Every structure is written in C-alpha cells, then in structure tokens.
Amino acid sequence: MKLAAEVGIAKLCKYQEELCGDATCIVKTPGETTVVLSDGLGSGVKANILATLTTHIASGLLKRKVSIEHVMSTIADTLPICKTREIAYSTLAILQISNDGQAKLFEYDNPETILFRNDEPLKLERQESLINGQRVKQTAFQAQEGDVILMVSDGIIHAGIGGLYDLGLGQDGLLEHFTDPCSSGENCEQLADRVINLATACYLSRPGDDCTAVAIKIRPPQQVTVLTGPALNPKNDTEMVRQLLANSGSYVAVCGGTTAQIVSRVTGRELSTSTDYVDPRVPPVGNIEGIDLTTEGILTLNLCYQLLREAAEGEELPRRNDGATLLAKQLWNAEEVKFLVGRAQNAAHANLEQLVHLAPRAYVVDRIAKVLSRRNIEVEVVYY
Amino acid sequence: MRPVEVELCAGTACHLMGSQDLMTLVNNLRETHGNRLQIKLTHCLGDCGHGPNARINGVLYSKLTEEKLEAILTEVLTQDRGVQ
Numbered sequence: 527m528k529l530a531a532e533v534g535i536a537k538l539c540k541y542q543e544e545l546c547g548d549a550t551c552i553v554k555t556p557g558e559t560t561v562v563l564s565d566g567l568g569s570g571v572k573a574n575i576l577a578t579l580t581t582h583i584a585s586g587l588l589k590r591k592v593s594i595e596h597v598m599s600t601i602a603d604t605l606p607i608c609k610t611r612e613i614a615y616s617t618l619a620i621l622q623i624s625n626d627g628q629a630k631l632f633e634y635d636n637p638e639t640i641l642f643r644n645d646e647p648l649k650l651e652r653q654e655s656l657i658n659g660q661r662v663k664q665t666a667f668q669a670q671e672g673d674v675i676l677m678v679s680d681g682i683i684h685a686g687i688g689g690l691y692d693l694g695l696g697q698d699g700l701l702e703h704f705t706d707p708c709s710s711g712e713n714c715e716q717l718a719d720r721v722i723n724l725a726t727a728c729y730l731s732r733p734g735d736d737c738t739a740v741a742i743k744i745r746p747p748q749q750v751t752v753l754t755g756p757a758l759n760p761k762n763d764t765e766m767v768r769q770l771l772a773n774s775g776s777y778v779a780v781c782g783g784t785t786a787q788i789v790s791r792v793t794g795r796e797l798s799t800s801t802d803y804v805d806p807r808v809p810p811v812g813n814i815e816g817i818d819l820t821t822e823g824i825l826t827l828n829l830c831y832q833l834l835r836e837a838a839e840g841e842e843l844p845r846r847n848d849g850a851t852l853l854a855k856q857l858w859n860a861e862e863v864k865f866l867v868g869r870a871q872n873a874a875h876a877n878l879e880q881l882v883h884l885a886p887r888a889y890v891v892d893r894i895a896k897v898l899s900r901r902n903i904e905v906e907v908v909y910y
Numbered sequence: 911m912r913p914v915e916v917e918l919c920a921g922t923a924c925h926l927m928g929s930q931d932l933m934t935l936v937n938n939l940r941e942t943h944g945n946r947l948q949i950k951l952t953h954c955l956g957d958c959g960h961g962p963n964a965r966i967n968g969v970l971y972s973k974l975t976e977e978k979l980e981a982i983l984t985e986v987l988t989q990d991r992g993v994q
Contacts, residue, residue, distance in 0.1 A: 783921040783953030799920060799951040803930050809920040812953055822953065824922050874923050874958030882926060 529671060530747045530861050531559040531623040534714025535842065536722040538681070538737040540569040541729075547573025548679045548738040549581040551840065553588040556902050560588050560622040561740055563636065565679040567608060567615045569736055576616045580605070584620060594622045598632040598664075602657035605634075614660055619677055627669040627744065634662050637683045638697065641667065642674040645708045647701055673744040674707040674717065681737030682721060686728030695728050707741070715845070717741035747861035749773060752853070754781040754823055755868030755887050756788055757910035766866055766910050767792040771816070776864075777856050778816070781849075782823030785868065786812055789820075805829075805848035819856065821849030824875060827890045830854045834897045863898055865891050865907045913948045914986050917965040921954040924961035928975075932962055935976045939983060946987060 539546045547569045553560040564580040566573030580601060587597045598620060605614045619636040623629045631639055631650070634657075641648045652663040669675070684694035691699065703724050707717055721739035753770045757763055767789050770778055780786050790797035793816065800810040808829055812820035829850035834857065837843050843855055857863055867888055885893065888909070895905040916936055920929050933951070940947045955963045960972035964979065966986060971979075 786953050797953070799953055801933065801949065801951050803933065806930060809922075809925045809929075809953070810951060822920065822922055822925065825925065872922075872958055874961075 527671070528625050528747050529623075529627045529669065529744055530625065531561075531669075532714050532743045532745060532748075532859050533559070533561055534716070534718040534741045534743075536715065536718035536739050538722050538725060538733050540681075540734065540736050541732040543570045543736070545571055545574040546738070547577055547736040548681070549574065549577035550738060550740060551581045551585045553585050554902050555589070555591065558622055558624050560585075560594065560620060561677065561742060562588075563617075563619045563677050563679065563738060563740055565617040565636065565681075565736070565738070573616075573736065580616045580618055584618070594620055594630050594632060598634070598662060599657055602634055602660055602662055605658070605660075607659075617679070621675065621677060621742070623669055623742070623744070625747075628666070629669045629675075630664070630666050632662060632664045634660060637678050637680050638663075640676045640697070640701070641669075642676065642707045643670065644672070645706045669744045671744055671746060672708050675742040675744075676704070676707070676717075676721065677740040677742070678721065679736065679738040681733065681735035682725050682739060684735055685725040685733075685737065686730075687734060689730060690728050695725070699728075700724070714741045714743050717743075746775075748859065749776040749862040749864065750779065750856050750860040751776045751864045751866065752779045752781060752857075753789065753866045753868075754785055754827065754891065755910075756782075756784050756870040758869040759910075762910045763788050764792050766868065769866055769908070777818050777860070779819040779821070779853055779856065780812075780814065780817050781821050781826055781853070782868075784872070785823065786814060786820050789817065790814055804846055805850070808848050808850050811849045811852070819849070819852055821853060824884055824887055824890070826850045826853065827887065827894070828884050830857070831885070831890050831894050831897070834858060834894060838897050838900065857894065857898060857903075858901070860898075860903055862904045863895075863906070865895065865905070866910065867891050867907060868910050911946065913946050914983065915948050915950070915965075915967050916983070917950045917952050917955070919953075919955040919961060919963040919965075920951045921958065921961075923958040924955075924963055927961040929962040931976055932964065932974060932979055935979060936983070939980070943987060947983070 547566045562584045564577040566576030617635040620632045650665045652665045687694040718739040718741040725737045795815045799812040809822040826849045833854040
C-alpha cells in the first residue's frame with residue numbers, strides 16, 4: 527500500500543534572539559520524503575547561518591538524488607569542528623521515508639528521533655559509526671499508516687534546565703507529557719506546536735536555547751480536488767459538480783462565489799459565508815456541507831499562488847486561516863491534485879484584473895499546477 | 911419589530927471595491943441597534959460591475975459607500991420602528 531509523510535514544523539527562538547539557530551528543510555522526490563533538521567552551535571545569527579548551510583547542502587545533494595548515506599558522510603566529513611568544545615559546528619538529523627514505508631534515519635549529535643505507533647514509543651535499534659571522528663547513529667525501520675515520528679533539537683530536551691527541571695525536560699519528560707500523538711486527531715502542525723508549547727512552559731517563557739519540533743505523520747496519499755469557475759456551457763454544471771464529489775477520499779475545495787452557488791444549487795445544500803475577515807486581501811471563507819473548503823475565486827487563487835511560490839523558495843506557509851492559506855496548505859501537502867476549471871468569464875472582473883494586476887483564473891491555475899509539479903505532486907487540470 | 915436583513919456581497923469585485931469597509935460600518939451599527947440588524951455575507955449578488963452591493967430586506971442596492979449605506983439603514987430602521 528502506498529504511503530505518504532506529512533510534516534509539521536514548529537520553532538521557538540532563544541529568549542531575546544530574533545533568529546532561530548535551528549534550520550529545517552523538507553525534500554520531496556518521486557517516491558520519497560526526506561526531512562532534514564540541523565542545530566547550529568550557539569544561538570542567534572551565527573547559529574542560524576551554520577544550521578542553514580548544513581540543511582541547504584543536504585537538501586541540494588538530496589535533490590540531485592545523492593543517497594542519504596552519502597549525504598550524511600559528506601556533511602559529517604566536511605563539517606568543521608569547534609577546537610574549544612571539540613564538537614561539530616552544527617548537528618544533523620536526516621529522516622527519509624519512501625512511499626512504501628521504508629524509513630532510514632541518520633543522527634549526528636542530535637537528540638534521538640522518536641517513533642510512536644498506536645500512541646506508544648517504539649524502541650529503534652541504532653548502529654553507530656565514526657565519521658571524521660564524530661559518532662553517527664543510523665537505523666532503518668518500516669513505517670506504518672498512523673505512525674507519528676517526532677524529531678526535536680536539543681533545546682526541547684534541555685527545556686527548563688536550571689529552573690523547573692535540574693537537568694532539563696529530557697526525553698523521559700517529553701514522553702511523559704507528549705501523549706496520544708497518533709489518536710489525538712491533531713494535524714502535524716498542531717503536534718509540533720504542542721511540543722513547543724511544552725518547552726515554552728518548561729522555560730517559563732524565557733527559552734534558554736533555540737527549539738525545533740518536527741512531527742511527521744504517516745498516512746495514505748492525499749488527493750485534493752479543486753473546482754473553480756462556472757462552465758462555459760451551463761449544461762455542464764452538474765457534471766462538474768459530479769466530478770468534484772466523485773472521489774470520496776479526496777479533500778474537496780470550491781473557489782469562487784458563482785461556483786459555490788452552482789455547487790449549492792446542484793447538491794441542494796445551503797451556502798453560508800463567514801463574516802470573519804482573517805486577511806483583508808481575500809474575502810472570508812464560505813461553508814457548504816460536504817465541501818471541505820469554500821472560498822472566493824480569483825483573489826484567493828492569486829494569493830494562494832504567491833504563497834506556494836514562496837514555499838517553493840523555502841519559506842514556511844503562514845499560520846493563518848484565510849481561504850488562500852488554507853488552500854495553499856492543502857495543495858502543498860497533497861500527493862495528487864485535480865483542478866476542474868470552468869472557462870466562463872465574469873465580464874466585470876476583466877477590468878479589475880487589469881487594475882490590480884491579477885492573473886486570470888486559467889492562467890493562475892496553470893501557474894499553481896507548475897509549482898506543484900516541481901514538488902513532484904501529480905497534477906491534472908480539466909477544463910469545462 | 912422585525913429585524914432588518916442586511917446581506918453584504920463579499921464577491922471578488924465587491925471586495926475590491928470596499929465591501930470590508932461596509933462590513934465594519936454595519937458591525938458598528940449593530941452595537942447601537944443590537945438584534946434589529948441581521949447581518950450576513952454572501953459570495954455574489956450578481957451586479958458585479960456596480961459594486962459594492964448589498965441586499966437589504968430583499969432589495970438590492972449598488973455602488974454603495976459607507977455614507978450611503980448608513981443613510982439607507984437609518985431610513986429602514988426608522989420606517990420599521992413605525993410598523994405595528
């Protein structure tokens with residue numbers, strides 16, 4: 527059975543620092559998802575530079591299909607060592623999960639990654655080897671649907687040191703307080719947030735070190751279906767809506783006011799609209815029973831495209847609940863995306879699109895499809 | 911007294927023409943008039959070329975400004991007060 531790895535990341539900067547000295551990156555190649563976590567020595571700008579360099583080198587090699595073993599040995603071999611403290615200038619943990627569930631994990635001076643199955647931590651047997659005089663631990667395991675994997679930087683393990691806890695939270699403390707990760711129903715971001723909130727509490731809101739939590743959930747591949755725009759021929763409305771709802775396991779989104787009214791009419795379900803302007807750039811979301819996300823059309827799609835472009839350049843998607851961000855998150859984390867695009871044009875929009883430099887619907891969907899394809903997401907666009 | 915139904919259009923064109931400002935106005939008026947104002951947002955009222963639009967007690971109003979909307983609502987609320 528095909529599996530996919532969904533990743534959520536949460537970070538906390540050391541007290542009075544502006545930059546986090548930890549860095550992460552996620553590399554999706556056909557058949558694999560690889561997560562890289564690095565903790566730079568010290569904190570602030572210097573640590574951030576060290577960690578960012580490490581993750582960038584790792585991700586660059588991984589994108590060129592260099593094996594994880596070679597990536598690990600290359601970095602461990604070339605990472606400079608602090609002469610005073612005799613430790614590497616950054617730590618490194620790399621987890622690679624194939625779409626058949628085969629997982630490989632390498633850890634270089636990083637707290638041990640924890641695998642949760644049915645809410646219980648599973649013991650992973652690690653082998654140690656020496657690279658450039660530094661201990662590298664590695665293990666392999668078979669991930670299963672429902673597993674949650676937690677990677678943390680040492681700021682989490684040392685949370686509360688000298689305060690709430692003499693020796694810090696420790697892995698035992700983390701396991702004691704981080705319960706039910708598999709069955710709680712939380713998404714990856716929420717799980718990672720929970721770990722960061724725990725660390726914040728241990729530090730009494732004055733973190734003594736940078737902290738990063740990465741939560742990975744193993745799940746079946748997710749398909750997202752997006753319907754946007756009325757069909758050129760109104761007789762095709764019913765077929766468009768039928769296609770939208772054809773796959774019962776798919777996350778279903780409707781983008782467009784008129785489109786939403788069509789879905790409401792064809793399904794016989796009421797359309798309501800929130801009054802909450804989360805982001806002034808896009809109208810509030812709507813609601814139709816059985817539709818996971820209902821948004822406005824062209825403004826939302828244009829902002830969604832901007833967010834996806836930024837994510838493709840390494841920026842994290844924002845933590846907002848406006849329609850564009852919600853849509854971008856679903857698309858970014860999907861394995862398959864299907865766009866159903868109606869070609870009918872609203873004449874009133876043509877002038878506005880030019881005035882405010884908005885890309886027309888079909889064009890922006892095409893752009894979004896290209897960004898997603900470069901992330902190795904299967905994309906199909908059907909026009910009506 | 912029956913409540914006054916206010917549906918503001920939050921479709922693309924109306925949003926760009928300032929429907930969020932109309933929403934802020936109506937929310938402020940609700941603090942004075944309470945449950946007499948029933949406020950809803952809709953995704954499209956159809957007159958996209960003449961927004962921002964609103965439908966008040968089933969009647970469509972176009973090319974609204976905050977001043978115009980306030981005047982219309984004041985009139986409707988006053989008329990309703992006189993209805994037995």
